[in-house]
Structure formats: structure tokens, C-alpha cells
Amino acid sequence: MNRIKTISELRKIISDYKRLGKTIAFVPTMGNLHQGHLQLVSMAQKQADIVVCSIFVNPLQFGEGEDFAQYPRTLDDDCHKLQKIACDIVFAPAMSELYPQSKQQGQDQTQVVLPGISDILEGASRPGHFTGVATIVAKLFNIVQADKAIFGAKDYQQLQIIKQFVKDLCFPIEILSHPIVREANGLAMSSRNAYLSKEQRAQAALIQQSLQKIAQQLRAGARNYQQLENDAQQLLDAQGFVSDYISIRCPDLSLPEEHCRDWVVLAAIKLGSTRLLDNIEVSL
Amino acid sequence: MNRIKTISELRKIISDYKRLGKTIAFVPTMGNLHQGHLQLVSMAQKQADIVVCSIFVNPLQFGEGEDFAQYPRTLDDDCHKLQKIACDIVFAPAMSELYPQSKQQGQDQTQVVLPGISDILEGASRPGHFTGVATIVAKLFNIVQADKAIFGAKDYQQLQIIKQFVKDLCFPIEILSHPIVREANGLAMSSRNAYLSKEQRAQAALIQQSLQKIAQQLRAGARNYQQLENDAQQLLDAQGFVSDYISIRCPDLSLPEEHCRDWVVLAAIKLGSTRLLDNIEVSL
Numbered sequence: 001m002n003r004i005k006t007i008s009e010l011r012k013i014i015s016d017y018k019r020l021g022k023t024i025a026f027v028p029t030m031g032n033l034h035q036g037h038l039q040l041v042s043m044a045q046k047q048a049d050i051v052v053c054s055i056f057v058n059p060l061q062f063g064e065g066e067d068f069a070q071y072p073r074t075l076d077d078d079c080h081k082l083q084k085i086a087c088d089i090v091f092a093p094a095m096s097e098l099y100p101q102s103k104q105q106g107q108d109q110t111q112v113v114l115p116g117i118s119d120i121l122e123g124a125s126r127p128g129h130f131t132g133v134a135t136i137v138a139k140l141f142n143i144v145q146a147d148k149a150i151f152g153a154k155d156y157q158q159l160q161i162i163k164q165f166v167k168d169l170c171f172p173i174e175i176l177s178h179p180i181v182r183e184a185n186g187l188a189m190s191s192r193n194a195y196l197s198k199e200q201r202a203q204a205a206l207i208q209q210s211l212q213k214i215a216q217q218l219r220a221g222a223r224n225y226q227q228l229e230n231d232a233q234q235l236l237d238a239q240g241f242v243s244d245y246i247s248i249r250c251p252d253l254s255l256p257e258e259h260c261r262d263w264v265v266l267a268a269i270k271l272g273s274t275r276l277l278d279n280i281e282v283s284l
Numbered sequence: 285m286n287r288i289k290t291i292s293e294l295r296k297i298i299s300d301y302k303r304l305g306k307t308i309a310f311v312p313t314m315g316n317l318h319q320g321h322l323q324l325v326s327m328a329q330k331q332a333d334i335v336v337c338s339i340f341v342n343p344l345q346f347g348e349g350e351d352f353a354q355y356p357r358t359l360d361d362d363c364h365k366l367q368k369i370a371c372d373i374v375f376a377p378a379m380s381e382l383y384p385q386s387k388q389q390g391q392d393q394t395q396v397v398l399p400g401i402s403d404i405l406e407g408a409s410r411p412g413h414f415t416g417v418a419t420i421v422a423k424l425f426n427i428v429q430a431d432k433a434i435f436g437a438k439d440y441q442q443l444q445i446i447k448q449f450v451k452d453l454c455f456p457i458e459i460l461s462h463p464i465v466r467e468a469n470g471l472a473m474s475s476r477n478a479y480l481s482k483e484q485r486a487q488a489a490l491i492q493q494s495l496q497k498i499a500q501q502l503r504a505g506a507r508n509y510q511q512l513e514n515d516a517q518q519l520l521d522a523q524g525f526v527s528d529y530i531s532i533r534c535p536d537l538s539l540p541e542e543h544c545r546d547w548v549v550l551a552a553i554k555l556g557s558t559r560l561l562d563n564i565e566v567s568l
Binding site for chain 1: 291295392393394395396397398399400401418419422423426427429448449452453454455456
């Protein structure tokens, strides 16, 4: 496995592969890889000849007071896992490689901005988050120049935003999504699960269960979306969670009408100081 | 010459050329081509095997009350000129190709935003202009996937902004600039010169002369930048112009210190209802 730190070195290798007619699939991550990430890499391996996995904790997508400093960084361990599943290239640049000079704080850094979809749900809770995500992903797309990129469906809104800017800005890349990978108890896998105690991990299964309950109710014909959301939130909050939001939306994240037949139910729930995301897609 | 209207058709042709190992140079324009544009194409022909010239009047970079509707559209004439100088490909997409559906007004269109440099000079006079420019140029870069792109130095701030976002977002393209092409009397060539009467065209030579005068004064040791700017503005305004700004800047458009040895002097000047740009670079 090729472990690469610089843009110029990566570009050289990629252009060599392209000259040989090889196709490239790309899996961007912030590292601390779990089974969810590894399944993205496995999916990528079925989609292209060469797989690039990037590992970079992007400061631009963390707000003030968020967990940028404490976010788990486990590069050697990550590389070991990727090597075991025969990933071709790990791109793990230093901060100064992606944000040279004074750009580390993001001042004057060119931004990729999506009005509207960036401001709701996660964007309302984390102002600037999706500008940071779209900006780093655009940079990485331009660096890697892959044919396809794979993202996990746990970050549903992020996936929609990436699809949107790729379409709007005509990036020459195909975006694929991989279903949420879960722990045995149903908890969506996330690097932030590492912040949970053993008891919290067990308890966090309730998030998925509350989304499943809403899904059942939608399938059974319930259409009082607000009521369904409130009931689920109250149930979770009574169990010691602090719900940021539970929201029933159309697949494109617009607010659903009564006659809808497809929904996504999204949740952002705090358990102690850990903020967890989950979602479930429902279709009649 | 290949005259192409759709993204998919252009991508196919470009990828065929790339498979043959051909290099691509790109000249984006809003059409109404004059000698300045044609010299960009000639420069591009020296830089790469295949030259793509795009013609698209981009609504996103025009503000309310600006001249989007009246901007001269002369596609057949433009294609004739490009054919005569053996340009390989003209890409002239319809509005709906670059801004599908409701995106025509730019609502919810992903934007490429450069804080700081977009807000001064032209950006202060034309809010949103450079977001519109950066966004369409990023789209076109992703569509054409050229090795190099050529821009005229008349739009000096635009050139800096394009260089900046290409660097920040790691676009895999080299940006080259071509010196300002001028009429016999010194007036910088521009599609908007078509709005001028014969008398105005003659009079507009004074803009370049006033920049030349500042350049002389800088070379002679004058460093009271504000005074030099004011004197030039007053002179022009006394001749019937309305100065938007005349500004002495560092090459990166920051405000110059006294010990500077390189400057650019930028002007935006109205003559009647026509707004004209010019600039001059000065080095000791």
C-alpha cells in the first residue's frame, strides 16, 4: 500500500495510473477508521481499479467549541487496517499541505457554499459546518481526480450536499453512497462512538429504535409529522438523551407534504457530551 | 472548427483528445469577441495542442440593474472570427445547460466564494459579481478539464481571484494571463466599448493616460498614494467622466506601504452610462 503525504506525489501516481487506463475510486475520511469506513473501501474496490482513501481531520468543518482538538487521530492503526484489506493508496496530508500559511484558520480560504440546504438540520446546529465539508471535499476531488467517490449514508445531509455541489459545479465525478453500517445493537457506527462509555453505547441503541418506530408509524399511515417527531424526542429525552432534532423530511430534505410516499427521518441526539447522528429512509 | 452546445458532447470530444495525449488550453469568454479575445486564443494555441473557447453570458455575475439583458450577443459573428484563426472548439451552451431548472436566477446554486478579495474595488462596486465569476469559471474548468486557461489582464482583480481559488481549491489547471490589448489611442479593448459613441471612444483614451501619469509619478518617487489617486480622479471628473475608483495597490491587491517597489493602478470609470476598466502595472 502506498502511503502518501503530498499533493504533488499523489498527482504523479494518479496520473501514472490514468495513463495506464486505470479507473480510480476515492473514499475521503477523517481517520479513526471503523468497520463502516472499511466497507466503503471494499465497495470502492468493486467500483474501480485503484482505491484512494484520504485521512485528514479538516479544521474548516469544526465550529468553535467543537471537538476538533480531541477528535481521535490514529493514523498508524488506520493504515494497518487499510493495508489488511488491500487499499491501494492512503493520502494523509499534513495540515500545511491542504491549508498552507495563514489559511489554517480558514481566513480568506476560498469556500464552496451551498445556500439553503447547508442552513437546515445539521447546518442549523453547526453553522459553517457544511461550508467546511464542501470546501475540503472539493479540494480533495481536485487533488485525487477520481472517477467515483463513496460516502456513508450515516451523514445523510452531507451526502446530499456533496451530490448537489458536484452537480451544480459540474465536477467530473460520480458520487455513490453506502448504507449505514451498524453495531450489533443497531447503533450507527461513528468515530465519535469512541467517546461513549460501555453503558452509553448500550443505551444509544434507543436512537435507532426510535427512528424505526417512526418508520413503522409512517408505513401505518400516520402523517402528523410534527407529532411523530415530538413523541420520539420526548421518549428519548425521558431516557436521558438530549435531542437536538428528530426530523421527517423528503429525500431531498425539503419538508414533506401529506401525500408523500418517500421520507428520510433524521436524528441528531446528544448522550452526555457526545452528539450522535442517525437516519432511516422509508418508502411505501 | 467544432461548435458544441452540450456538456456531454464537449466531455466526449475532450476525453478523446486526452486519450490521444493531446493537451488542452481554454479561453472562457462572454462572446462579442474583439482583438483582445482573439489574442488570448492565439496565445492558447502556442500553449497546447487543442484550444477550447467558451462563449456564455453568465447571469450570475451581473447585479440587479446591470447590463445583462443588453450585453452584446453576436454568436455567429464570434464563431466566424474564431474559425478564421483556427480555434479548434467553440463551446456555446444554452442557459439551461449551465443553469438547469430553477437555477437560472442562481437561487440555491452552489457558489464559489472568496472572502476578502471579492469585496474590494470591483467587488465593492458590484456586490456578488466575483462570486458569480468564480462560480461559472469553476463550472467551466470542471467541464472543459483543460491543462491551462488564459485570461486577459484588463480584468486584473478577476485574474487574481481566479488564481486564488484555483490555488485554494487545488484545481488541476494552470492560469496564464495575457497583457491588455488596446485600441490605437490606448483605450483598453472591451466588449462594453461597443456602448460608446465615436466621440466617447476618443475621449476614453484619457483613462489610460491618467494611469500612465500615476505610473510616472510612482517611478519618480511619489508615495502619497491617496493624493495621486485623488488628483487623477479630479482630472477625469473635470473632463466629464465619473470615477468609480482609481486605486494604487500591491500586485496582490492589498494596500501598498511606502517602501513598495511593485504596484498595480486600477481604474473603474464611467463615461455616460458605460463603465470602463483599465489598469497598469508599475515596477521599479
